[in-house]
Amino acid sequence: MKTNYIFVTGGVVSSLGKGITTASLAAVLESRGLNVTIMKLDPYINVDSGTISPIQHGEVFVTKDGAETDLDLGHYERFIHTKMTRLNNLTTGCVYSEVLRKERSGYYLGATIQVIPHITNEIKERIISCGSKHDIILVEIGGTVGDIESLPFLEAIRQMSSDIGRSRTLYLHLTLVPYISVAGEVKTKPTQRSVKELLSIGIQPDILICRSDHVIPKNECAKISLFCNLTENAVFTLKDVDSIYKIPFLLKKQKLDDYICNRFNIISNEADLSEWERVIYEDSSSKGKVNIGIIGKYVKLPDAYKSIIEALKHGGLKNRLKINIELIDSQNIESRGVDLLSGLNGILVPGGFGERGIKGKILTVKYARENNIPYLGICLGMQLALIEFAINVAHIKDANSTEFKQNCEYPIIALITEWCDEKGNLEVRSKNSDLGGTMRVGSQSCNLIKDSLAFNIYGKETIIERHRHRYEVNNLLIDRIEKAGIKISGRSVDNKLIEIIEIPNHPWFIACQFHPEFTSTPIEGHPLFTGFINAANRCNN
Structure with a gap:
């Protein structure tokens, strides 16, 4: 089985809803009977999300195999049936730590370690490993195009079109088309600049999804296609909706799934969104x-x-x-x-x-x-x-947790090593340890x-x-x-x-x-x- 790759990037501003859009598209493709998974590439240098403050980064989503990952993996699992694992989230920190581990063990036979090819090769190997058992893998790149932190990821996905063939890779770019109330119209220049940024690193998007809080007129979509070197039927729009559960229907209505299947030469069933129709009914009634x-x-x-x-x-x-x-x-x-x-x-x-x-x-x-x-x-x-x-x-007046009061008289909550030794006997022990990976x-x-x-x-x-x-x-x-x-x-x-x-x-x-x-x-x-x-x-x- 040959896996097809959809790389999802974002431009102009963050918080455009890349995760929800990626998950919604995956849901539509899955409803056609395709085996789909999603991967998130995160540019931060932390090895995982486990020790990042929720106030900075949001929740830590835990996969079935115990990986502490980005909250976008929660979106993925809520929209498709495929369960995420530690393979589905890759951070810059994880990439560099693995490359350095290999270097210390002599894996590279004394070579000088560089971003290209060693870092980019590691990224590509992880993507291929994650998608190996699926018809389609959607790979979401965190941050926005132009962020210095994301450059190794973008370079890696650029290389993949040469490594595995252009016919099996598709670049989808999510961008903002803002509405200027004073002018009373939407503006396409931010999208044009974002695509130009992508082109400068060697990636020509195959599909644009234009986010806006207003309807984008057809003439503006035509302008976008002209200036961004795309056919008009490769420009899709995504207006704000009152329920994220409606997004799969918006994508299907514009036949984005048909476009992708034709692009990959995949023969499959028509999308069956009956499960999501029931969700919309429950939501509206x-x-x-x-x-x-x-x-x-x-x-x-x-x-x-x-x-x-x-x-x-x-x-x-x-x-x-x-x-x-x-x-x-x-x-x-x-x-x-x-x-x-x-x-x-x-x-x-x-x-x-x-x-x-x-x-x-x-x-x-x-x-x-x-x-x-x-x-x-x-x-x-x-x-x-x-x-x-x-x-x-x-x-029991002194009942407490040793997390809050180390020497409480009645530690009803404690580290298991504080209240139980190997024989099951009560024994207070030291709790000094690294915070990462000890849970x-x-x-x-x-x-x-x-x-x-x-x-x-x-x-x-x-x-x-x-x-x-x-x-x-x-x-x-x-x-x-x-x-x-x-x-x-x-x-x-x-x-x-x-x-x-x-x-x-x-x-x-x-x-x-x-x-x-x-x-x-x-x-x-x-x-x-x-x-x-x-x-x-x-x-x-």
Whole structure:
């Protein structure tokens, strides 16, 4: 099988929606029966996204094999059925570290290591490896054309047209056509300049997708095709829409998938977007609205909770409800009180790291528990639910996490090496380690207790979910909390780690150590989010 390559670049400005556009195009091609995957090339020098602040970069998306990747891979998984792996995200840091490792081991036989050919060859090998089992791979290059950081990636994809043949490579450029309100018209010059920048490094785009908040007239599209050396039928437009789920339909309506299949000489079925038609129907036929609060510490950048926000919307789709999401800074709850939570039909405390804002999150958990507000805790949200319950219900005043208080008397949450040695004995140990790559990440199996709300929600005894955390519930100190009323409804398959807890005498109170948001899609949703939104709606009524 010969793989075909679509390279997606962006120009003029960032945040044009390259990730969503790439994922939407992949969804249309997949609906034709093609085996499609997507790869993201990130120009930053970090080896992966794991240690980048969410305030700077947005969330870290975790793949099934435990890679900490760019949030765009979350878009990819929500739009296509192919699951991403560590092969689907490549950073400049990863490329250079691998080339340097090879150089130290003598792999290059004493050659002087240079960007060309050594760095570009490594990039090309990674792209080919990622796409080897697929009909089409879409490769999104992060940043914009002209960024100095992206030049090695752009040079590598330029070389690929010679290496594997022009007939199997296609360059798609996403660009901005701004509307100038004073002039009352769209302007094509930024697009022309962006394409000129691409041409200067040897890449002639085969397809242009022009983003705008206004309709781009046909005469302007003709001008773009003329000045950018493209046929008119290779210029596509993408106007702003009220739902990202409509983008696959816009691309199909303009027959972009037909153009690509003809270009690659691929014979396939017509695109079948019936699954997405159902999503659009669910989105447009809501029966009500619920207010959900996300109480976190990175709320200034909503992308820090991108997968959670999308998963809540998916839960709304499955319940035919609109979701009004309020991002609330937990530090504001510390200073202004829990009155900020009034009016919420459901409360979600997400994952996070560090002590900042923890008191506000614990006050939030207490408010949800005492006022019978549906609660979903994720990762840190589960750990804090246990700490709150231990303090206020089990009356263990010094219950805490060693992440926040190293020498607390009752470390209900701790590094597993702090509470358990190889023989299962309690033993406090040093926690000094590198931050990168020291967490429990990726897909893990979990066994559910049959007489639990969690089992009723999932409808099966064993589930597989993705993790990203360092600290675990201390098994040796959990008995008093269980006796006070917490129900442990899920454990790891080896029975050593607590994965899900719930409060039986509460309308809907579930917290999990894993991250269910990473496997939620608009087509299928996720049972925990669907159940949470359903419970929030009952609370609303």
